[in-house]
Amino acid sequence: DIQMTQSPSSLPASVGDRVTITCRASQNxxxxxxxxxxxxxxxxxxxxxxxxxxxxxxxxxxxxxxxxSDFTLTISSLQPDDFATYYCQxxxxxxxxxxxxxxxxxx
Amino acid sequence: xxQLHESGPGLVKPSQTLSLTCxxxxxxxxxxxxxxxxxRQSAGQGLEWIGRVHTSGSTDYNPSLIxxxxxxxxxxxxxxxxxxxxxTAADTAVYYCARDPSYDFWTDWGQGTLVTVSS
Numbered sequence: 001d002i003q004m005t006q007s008p009s010s011l012p013a014s015v016g017d018r019v020t021i022t023c024r025a026s027q028n029x030x031x032x033x034x035x036x037x038x039x040x041x042x043x044x045x046x047x048x049x050x051x052x053x054x055x056x057x058x059x060x061x062x063x064x065x066x067x068x069s070d071f072t073l074t075i076s077s078l079q080p081d082d083f084a085t086y087y088c089q090x091x092x093x094x095x096x097x098x099x100x101x102x103x104x105x106x107x
Numbered sequence: 108x109x110q111l112h113e114s115g116p117g118l119v120k121p122s123q124t125l126s127l128t129c130x131x132x133x134x135x136x137x138x139x140x141x142x143x144x145x146x147r148q149s150a151g152q153g154l155e156w157i158g159r160v161h162t163s164g165s166t167d168y169n170p171s172l173i174x175x176x177x178x179x180x181x182x183x184x185x186x187x188x189x190x191x192x193x194x195t196a197a198d199t200a201v202y203y204c205a206r207d208p209s210y211d212f213w214t215d216w217g218q219g220t221l222v223t224v225s226s
Contacts, residue, residue, distance in 0.1 A: 001170075034212040043203055043216035044154070055214070087154060091211030095169040098154040 002026050002090050006099035012107035019075040021102045023088035026069075032092035033071045035064055038101075039084045047086075048073065078104070109134040111204050111217035119198075119224050125191040129204030129217060130184070137162055137182040142207035145178060145189045148219070149200035159207065160187055194224045 003026035013019050023033065031051035036044035046055045048064040051071055061076045075082055083106060088099040115127035129143070136143055144159040158168035160178045168176050177190045191198060201221050205213035 032211070043205070043219055044213075045216075046212060046214050049210065049212050089154075089212065094167060094211075095171070096156040096211055098156075100153050 001095055002029060002093060002097050004088055004090055004097055004099035006086075006088055006102050009100065009102060011102055011104045013078050013104055014107045015078055015080055017078045019078050019082075019104060021073045021086055021088075021104075023066075023071045023073070023099050024069055025071075025090055025092075028068050029090045029092035031067050032090055033064075033066065034089045034091055035062075035073045036087045036089065037082075037084045038087065044087060049091075075104075109206060109215050111206065111215060113202060113204050113217045113220040115220060115222070117221060117223060119194055119222060120226050121195055121224055122193055125189070125194050125198060125222055125224070127189045127202055127204075127220065127222070128186050129188070130186050131206075132185070135182075136180060136185050136187060140209045142167075142209060142211075143178075143180070143187045144205045144207055144213060146203045146205055146213070147198075147200040148203070149197075151197070152200070155200075157189065157191075157202075161209075196224050198222070199224045 005024045007022045033051045035048040038044040052064045063074050085101045085103045110132045112130045119125045142159040145157040158178050175192045180187045201219040203219045204217045206215040
């Protein structure tokens with residue numbers, strides 16, 4: 001299985017901050033990398049697919065980059081609604097696997 | 108807008124079979140090209156993909172669970188289901204059903220249902 005490693009696991013931040021989350025795959029996955037946001041008690045919500053494609057309806061302050069085994073999710077200016085946990089997920093090969101999550105919390 | 112809703116027992120005894128159903132509204136599970144998936148989330152294992160059934164009826168399972176899992180479709184009821192046998196406490200999790208537009212990511216999710224394995 002492809003292992004997905006996210007860092008940091010916890011990220012204290014303030015409204016207006018630029019936030020960057022990293023995801024590393026255990027092997028080359030091209031651009032088959034997706035990002036989700038999850039709030040407490042809710043299902044994950046797709047933000048970005050294919051490493052950098054913004055899902056319809058997702059604010060443009062979210063962006064993704066990377067290819068191969070190293071990827072980043074950036075929030076250009078953190079908003080109050082963005083405090084949540086973020087997960088990466090590889091769609092290169094079955095079994096589809098997720099990172100362990102990064103919790104963006106109030107500093 | 109398609110909507111998914113999980114249902115089933117919230118408590119299952121060890122060694123028994125966990126059975127959940129996902130009811131889909133706002134679209135037919137037999138139309139188009141979609142994968143209908145089950146994903147679970149536990150404190151210990153994080154998010155784990157369990158498996159999926161395609162619109163065509165073909166299935167694909169996580170090898171870590173393949174000996175215990177069955178996913179099937181009931182097109183007459185617009186539902187798909189999950190059966191996980193020989194459960195243990197490690198199978199305690201929130202179980203989600205979700206729709207994948209055949210790109211191996213999920214655009215639509217149910218709200219999730221907590222299943223606890225305990226005697």
